Amino acid sequence: MKTSMTLKSIALIALLGAPFAMPALAQGGPGMGGGMGGGPGMQNAGPGAGMGPGGGGMMFNQNDTRGWTLMTPEERTAFQIKMREVKTYDDCKLTQVEHRSIIEARARERGATLMTPRADACDRMKARGLIK
Numbered sequence: 001m002k003t004s005m006t007l008k009s010i011a012l013i014a015l016l017g018a019p020f021a022m023p024a025l026a027q028g029g030p031g032m033g034g035g036m037g038g039g040p041g042m043q044n045a046g047p048g049a050g051m052g053p054g055g056g057g058m059m060f061n062q063n064d065t066r067g068w069t070l071m072t073p074e075e076r077t078a079f080q081i082k083m084r085e086v087k088t089y090d091d092c093k094l095t096q097v098e099h100r101s102i103i104e105a106r107a108r109e110r111g112a113t114l115m116t117p118r119a120d121a122c123d124r125m126k127a128r129g130l131i132k
Contacts, residue, residue: 058084058125066114067103083121088132092122 060080062068068076079099086092107114125131 058121058128058130060084060121064118064121066100066117067107070103070106070110070112086122086125086131089122089126092125092131096120096122 060083065071065076065079071079082095083092086095103114106112122131
């Protein structure tokens, strides 16, 4: 009798707890979705996400792109592609300057505050050998 009640209790707990466990199990983890880091940060990543020349990787997403929230999904994809296509450090810096001038103007119009980048993407790409 006691064993039967214990089994019923365990089954009830498992049944009632399953809806709470499912969302956690459905989340993508590191490495899922391809590229470096993959997972949830890959939304709107566009073609070749996370991959640079020679199989290296650079991600341009909401965690490291200035003004991400002020851009449309199409603008995000276009910026990611543009950054992955740069070949030289100077081209990279020019792309950054163009992007920042547009985003800073947009932020001023909306009264938004832009995050300060944690690191310079061009410096990281050069250090990884993705650009010259």
